[in-house]
Amino acid sequence: MKEMYKGQKAVANWIFIGVAMLLVQVLLGGITRLTGSGLSITEWNVVTGALPPLNEAAWQQEFLKYQQTPQYQLLNSDFTLRNFKFIFFWEWFHRFWARLIGVVFIVGFVYLLAKRYLKTAMIQPLLILFVMGALQGAIGWIMVASGLTGDAVYVKPTKLALHFVFALVLISYAWWFALALRVKKETIVYYKPVRKLTLVIIAFLFLQLVYGALMAGHKAANTAATWPTINGDWLPANMFSPLLHLVDNKITVHFIHRGLAYLLVALTLLWTFKARNITTTAFFNKVKLLPLLFIGVQLLLGIFSVLTSTGIVANKWGMFEWMAQLHQLTGMLYLLVMVAMLYLVRKQA
Numbered sequence: 001m002k003e004m005y006k007g008q009k010a011v012a013n014w015i016f017i018g019v020a021m022l023l024v025q026v027l028l029g030g031i032t033r034l035t036g037s038g039l040s041i042t043e044w045n046v047v048t049g050a051l052p053p054l055n056e057a058a059w060q061q062e063f064l065k066y067q068q069t070p071q072y073q074l075l076n077s078d079f080t081l082r083n084f085k086f087i088f089f090w091e092w093f094h095r096f097w098a099r100l101i102g103v104v105f106i107v108g109f110v111y112l113l114a115k116r117y118l119k120t121a122m123i124q125p126l127l128i129l130f131v132m133g134a135l136q137g138a139i140g141w142i143m144v145a146s147g148l149t150g151d152a153v154y155v156k157p158t159k160l161a162l163h164f165v166f167a168l169v170l171i172s173y174a175w176w177f178a179l180a181l182r183v184k185k186e187t188i189v190y191y192k193p194v195r196k197l198t199l200v201i202i203a204f205l206f207l208q209l210v211y212g213a214l215m216a217g218h219k220a221a222n223t224a225a226t227w228p229t230i231n232g233d234w235l236p237a238n239m240f241s242p243l244l245h246l247v248d249n250k251i252t253v254h255f256i257h258r259g260l261a262y263l264l265v266a267l268t269l270l271w272t273f274k275a276r277n278i279t280t281t282a283f284f285n286k287v288k289l290l291p292l293l294f295i296g297v298q299l300l301l302g303i304f305s306v307l308t309s310t311g312i313v314a315n316k317w318g319m320f321e322w323m324a325q326l327h328q329l330t331g332m333l334y335l336l337v338m339v340a341m342l343y344l345v346r347k348q349a
Contacts, residue, residue: 007117012181014108015174018129021101022171023332026164028094030328033216034321036314037087038155039071041095042148044141050099052092062088075153083315098137105130125177132170139163157217158247164213165206168332172339179343187283192347194274201267201291202338208260209331215257220250221320222309230255261299268295275345284344291341294334301327 032038042065043049053059063084066072072079109126112118118126143163147155215221224230230251239245239252246252268291275288305323312320 008181012178015178019174032090032094037090039147040087040091071153160217161213189280195345195347197271198342211257214253218250223250224254225310290337298330
């Protein structure tokens with residue numbers, strides 16, 4: 001029994017490392033977006049693209065490819081090779097980290113298999129994780145390709161949202177699998193009202209994260225750099241006509257993103273109020289305030305992101321970029337906390 005638990009713990013720790021690396025990968029994606037680096041590499045070479053250009057001739061060749069893109073021609077035509085090397089680094093490092101995640105997954109899988117720590121029941125979830133990881137890479141390239149044609153100077157916001165949300169689904173699945181291996185049964189509690197509310201919060205949270213990605217894709221923060229109103233209005237005019245404005249109009253996206261944030265704060269307050277009735281395990285008592293803590297910090301970072309967006313300067317990292325990155329990180333951590341609560345609180349024994 002002790003050896004079995006040791007093996008289960010080793011597998012869980014390996015998955016936890018993967019979750020941490022995936023969180024870093026999403027943050028690197030955020031840096032890539034905020035620095036305008038996402039379209040600097042115009043090809044998807046899984047093997048040969050692992051190394052950056054190693055000499056001046058190779059750098060010139062990559063720069064020439066970038067010069068054929070709409071982003072260079074319409075936005076960055078004044079770029080020097082030095083400017084290009086900066087944006088190339090972030091996109092290359094983002095892709096390199098994705099490759100590193102794949103290496104950690106494969107090496108860990110072989111090692112744990114050799115140690116006989118992997119049980120039959122674990123194989124299917126791990127295969128699903130592997131397929132989801134590969135699919136996420138393909139979605140990433142589809143996203144990049146959307147910004148390399150026509151008059152696009154950035155990737156399509158809807159493609160960015162798809163890439164981001166699928167990454168969160170992958171992270172959440174891995175997180176759940178690791179929790180199932182590591183959390184002891186005696187820490188699980190049973191309270192149907194909190195379980196239902198947790199599911200509602202997660203559903204609205206995923207919708208909120210979609211709109212967060214749309215905010216990022218549309219670069220919509222500084223279209224309404226005011227709070228609590230949106231450019232002086234509580235309800236901006238002509239937001240929902242036509243219906244396409246739900247994902248295409250910057251002010252509409254801004255309004256929905258803010259509204260969902262307030263809704264999530266209210267739901268999390270209600271969740272915390274209901275969770276006070278759960279006193280069956282010491283562990284749950286320690287963690288039940290985490291959702292309220294994270295949503296509170298997330299709301300404040302969102303407000304600071306909006307208010308500091310007036311200071312955005314192209315190709316410069318400033319206060320807004322820091323706020324935006326912390327806002328994204330806290331949002332992901334809030335999601336993981338709520339997924340953990342969903343695992344800990346069940347309907348019935």
